[in-house]
Amino acid sequence: xxxxxxxxxxxxxxxxxxxxxxxxxxxxxxxxxxxxxxxxxxxxxxxxxxxxxxxxxxxxxxxxxxxxxxxxxxxxxxxxxxxxxxxxxxxxxxxxxxxxxxxxxxxxxxxxxxxxxxxxxxxxxxxxxxxxxxxxxxxxxxxxxxxxxxxxxxxxxxxxxxxxxxxxxxxxxxxxxxxxxxxxxxxxxxxxxxxxxxxxxxxxxxxxxxxxxxxxxxxxxxxxxxxxxxxxxxxxxxxxxxxxxxxxxxxxxxxxxxxxxxxxxxxxxxxxxxxxxxxxxxxxxxxxxxxxxxxxxxxxxxxxxxxxxxxxxxxxxxxxxxxxxxxxxxxxxx
Ligand code: AMP
Ligand code: MG
Numbered sequence: 153x154x155x156x157x158x159x160x161x162x163x164x165x166x167x168x169x170x171x172x173x174x175x176x177x178x179x180x181x182x183x184x185x186x187x188x189x190x191x192x193x194x195x196x197x198x199x200x201x202x203x204x205x206x207x208x209x210x211x212x213x214x215x216x217x218x219x220x221x222x223x224x225x226x227x228x229x230x231x232x233x234x235x236x237x238x239x240x241x242x243x244x245x246x247x248x249x250x251x252x253x254x255x256x257x258x259x260x261x262x263x264x265x266x267x268x269x270x271x272x273x274x275x276x277x278x279x280x281x282x283x284x285x286x287x288x289x290x291x292x293x294x295x296x297x298x299x300x301x302x303x304x305x306x307x308x309x310x311x312x313x314x315x316x317x318x319x320x321x322x323x324x325x326x327x328x329x330x331x332x333x334x335x336x337x338x339x340x341x342x343x344x345x346x347x348x349x350x351x352x353x354x355x356x357x358x359x360x361x362x363x364x365x366x367x368x369x370x371x372x373x374x375x376x377x378x379x380x381x382x383x384x385x386x387x388x389x390x391x392x393x394x395x396x397x398x399x400x401x402x403x404x405x406x407x408x409x410x411x412x413x414x415x416x417x418x419x420x421x422x423x424x425x426x427x428x429x430x431x432x433x434x435x436x437x438x439x440x441x442x443x444x445x446x447x448x449x450x451x452x453x454x455x456x457x458x459x460x461x462x463x464x465x466x467x468x469x470x471x472x473x474x475x476x477x478x479x480x481x482x483x484x485x486x
Contacts, residue, residue, distance in 0.1 A: 156317040157308070160276050164319065169283035171316045172197075177204055179293040179307045180280050181321030182272040184245045184330050184346070185300040185442070186307045187216065187290030188315060189280070192226075195259040198289050204314040207296040212262030213289040214247050214330070215269050218281035225287060226267050227251055233357055234335050240356040243273035245330040246348045260289045266336055276321045292329060293318075299390050299445040299478065302327050306446055327439035328470060333361070342367070345473050347438055349466025367473065389477040392445040394425065394453045396479040400460035401486035403431055409486045410457045417455050425453035434467035441471055445478060 156171075158164035160181075168178045172189060175197040179188045188205060190197035192215045202209045215226055220238050223230070227250040234248060252267035261267050269287075272278065281288050292300045295310045304320040311318065331346030333353065340361045342350055353361045397413070399406045407428070414424045425448035429437040448456055458475055460483075461468040476483070 153313055153316070155312050155315055158317050158319045160319060160321050162279075165276070165279050165283055168280055168317050168319055169285075172280070172284040172286065172288060175200075176316035177201060178280070179311055179315055179318040180277055180290075181274055181304070181319065181324060182216070182277045182290075183274045183325045184272070184328065185302050185324050185326075186293040186304070186321075187214075187272075187277070187288075188293035188307075188311065189216065189288040189290040191284070192260050192287040192289035193255065193257065194286075195257045198257065198259045201289065201291065204311060205291060205294070205296045207291060209259070210262045211291070211296075212264055212268060213260055213291045214332075215256075215260065215267055216277065216281055216288045216290050217269060217271050218278045220271055222287060223248075223250075223269050225253070226256055226269055227253055229336075231335065233340060233359075236356055237333070237335070237353065238271075241348055241352075242271040243278070244271075244348065245273070245326050245346050246270065247330045247332045247344075249332060249334040249336060249343065251336055266334075268332060270330055274321075274325075276319060280319070297389065297391055299392060299442040299449075300329060300474075301446075302439075302442050306443075309446075323443075325439070327442060328474060331470070334364075345466070345470035347435065347467050347470060349470070351466055390442070390445070390474050391478055391480065392456055393449045394456045396456040396458065396482060398458050398460050398475055398479045398483045399486060400483055403459075405486040406459045409484065410459060413457055413484075422454040423452060425451065425456045427456060427458040429459065429461060432462075432465070434461060434465050434471060437461055437471045438467055441474060 190201045229251045247270040249268045293307045294301045301307045302324040331348040332344035334341040342363045350361045463469040463472045
């Protein structure tokens with residue numbers, strides 16, 4: 153398939169919206185990571201997203217809307233808490249899991265009776281969705297399992313020839329995917345951490361918000377018998393082509409262990425890349441992490457050594473969630 157590379161102009165957005173309306177696939181920028189979109193109500197189009205990404209079809213997609221009130225097309229259940237979160241965080245990197253309307257295809261929700269909805273904070277995305285006149289189901293615009301795409305070139309590398317169009321927009325401001333919070337139970341539950349933290353949600357809601365227990369770092373890799381509520385959590389994710397080790401512990405020890413492992417591995421003829429963020433630069437780490445993985449893969453390194461961030465910070469925790477998955481839970485503690 154020939155992929156059209158489109159620019160962020162009105163004429164090109166109109167073209168992209170036309171492609172979506174006809175059941176095609178369009179990759180587009182959002183503030184979190186690039187998304188690969190299809191009309192959320194078109195089962196065949198959604199099916200093609202799974203094919204293009206090589207994504208397991210029980211992994212549900214996030215449905216993107218351009219006006220908060222469009223959530224009414226997807227769910228009937230708008231509790232006061234849901235309304236509060238929409239008022240406080242949309243447009244923005246917060247995805248709400250709500251009960252789905254019968255009209256929302258199970259293809260889109262991975263067979264679940266709930267649907268994940270978000271209004272992105274990115275003009276190109278909002279223009280595309282509002283011009284397409286339909287909610288847009290969009291997982292990240294990468295091949296399933298590879299690091300999430302935060303720059304147009306990352307999307308082109310993974311999906312050129314597999315989708316109808318790619319909108320070449322700006323680099324993503326946030327750099328990690330949205331916070332996903334399940335609003336269908338009594339207690340709001342974070343299924344995927346992001347830069348909007350539990351503290352942020354609690355401050356807005358005035359009540360306790362919990363993390364899904366599968367996210368707890370002490371539990372390490374979810375075991376075979378663990379049934380995550382958010383199916384995306386059970387697959388190998390975000391993995392670079394290189395081997396990867398996360399070094400965790402006190403800062404100075406982490407630095408010297410990374411140096412030691414680097415020297416050792418280079419002696420053995422390995423090409424080694426290092427990812428070590430400033431100690432409390434959590435937002436920068438979120439912004440750069442996936443891009444660093446992809447750049448190191450482009451350089452052809454064999455091994456990536458990454459310094460763990462403090463996960464007592466909500467954003468640090470969100471980055472660590474990605475870092476540990478990328479490394480396949482390969483951790484060295486010093
Ligand atoms: P991605 O589209 O790659 O950003 O991944 C979407 C994430 O949201 C995955 O981790 C999904 O498992 C999660 N998700 C989407 N829809 C639902 C849902 N209805 N219930 C729980 N998690 C969901
Ligand atoms: Mg993804």
